[in-house]
Amino acid sequence: AFIEERIFTGGGYHAPLEICEIGGGNGKLLYCLEKKGLLKKGVNYEVSKSRCDLAERFAGLLSCSKVETRNRNFLEEEAKENAYDCIIMVDIVMQLITPLYDHAWQDMTDWLRKALKTGGYLFAEIVDYTGIMENIRREGDLRRWEEFPPPDPFQYSLQKLSEDADGNLVIEKHFIGRDNHERDNFQNVICPDSPQKLERLLSENGFQVSVFKCQAQDELAGDNVYRILAKKL
Numbered sequence: 001a002f003i004e005e006r007i008f009t010g011g012g013y014h015a016p017l018e019i020c021e022i023g024g025g026n027g028k029l030l031y032c033l034e035k036k037g038l039l040k041k042g043v044n045y046e047v048s049k050s051r052c053d054l055a056e057r058f059a060g061l062l063s064c065s066k067v068e069t070r071n072r073n074f075l076e077e078e079a080k081e082n083a084y085d086c087i088i089m090v091d092i093v094m095q096l097i098t099p100l101y102d103h104a105w106q107d108m109t110d111w112l113r114k115a116l117k118t119g120g121y122l123f124a125e126i127v128d129y130t131g132i133m134e135n136i137r138r139e140g141d142l143r144r145w146e147e148f149p150p151p152d153p154f155q156y157s158l159q160k161l162s163e164d165a166d167g168n169l170v171i172e173k174h175f176i177g178r179d180n181h182e183r184d185n186f187q188n189v190i191c192p193d194s195p196q197k198l199e200r201l202l203s204e205n206g207f208q209v210s211v212f213k214c215q216a217q218d219e220l221a222g223d224n225v226y227r228i229l230a231k232k233l
Contacts, residue, residue, distance in 0.1 A: 016040035023093035027055035098191035
């Protein structure tokens with residue numbers, strides 16, 4: 001609904017859009033846009049092979065044919081100039097890319113500007129973790145246990161929140177199996193920049209930026225979820 005209201009109708013488009021989603025997972029958002037008649041052509045960049053496989057099966061179930069799923073890192077592929085009316089980066093994808101290496105932010109921004117048409121839109125969803133970072137700096141690393149109800153195969157998780165040398169938020173989760181004490185774990189490194197800082201950075205790189213507060217809740221940061229709409233000038 002946000003894309004339809006703010007980009008398609010609100011952006012003055014009168015024909016289906018060419019859209020790229022970065023980190024689109026199983027493709028559900030692009031397939032939804034196709035079903036609503038808003039999509040001319042879609043490209044979904046997703047690094048997880050299993051999610052790409054699911055996206056292909058999902059497309060068949062929905063009889064969708066306008067989305068191409070690419071199992072690769074978009075930054076390793078040369079951006080096609082003026083290719084898209086809209087580029088989507090929801091679920092904190094932007095904040096996961098920035099910490100990857102020293103120049104990831106600028107490489108990402110340059111790719112987005114090249115790939116977007118003039119007047120096209122970047123749509124990103126981010127979370128403001130600045131309050132959590134303040135707690136970590138004041139109290140040290142934060143830890144919490146969580147118990148999962150049956151039939152979840154894992155009974156408990158221990159979550160650790162810390163700050164790395166570059167000022168990023170590091171989230172580690174360690175899972176304990178319900179019946180067999182199986183262990184699993186994962187780690188995310190997230191850029192905790194505020195929406196105000198991201199608005200400034202995008203503005204400095206040739207975008208006209210609007211920020212919207214979301215009603216969605218983040219597991220850690222509560223209601224500090226934001227949508228960024230950046231128009232390429």
